[in-house]
Amino acid sequence: MELLPGDRENLAIQTRGGPEKHEVTGWVLISPLSKEDAGEYECHASNAKGEATASAKIHVVETLHEIALTKGREG
Numbered sequence: 001m002e003l004l005p006g007d008r009e010n011l012a013i014q015t016r017g018g019p020e021k022h023e024v025t026g027w028v029l030i031s032p033l034s035k036e037d038a039g040e041y042e043c044h045a046s047n048a049k050g051e052a053t054a055s056a057k058i059h060v061v062e063t064l065h066e067i068a069l070t071k072g073r074e075g
Contacts, residue, residue, distance in 0.1 A: 010034075014027050035060050037058060
């Protein structure tokens, strides 16, 4: 497991307030995206009120044709 953002030049972690009062929205920007960036990413957040975790998988394709082929196999 690699902790982000680390020293990766193609990766930026962004946050902003909202959408509700006392909430923060965060996201990861990977640009340019390459095959090496594929994998599962997890976000862990905590404060005095508790903890939250979310995850997402990135599958990098070469062409739009690959999206239709992999979509049916996921799940």
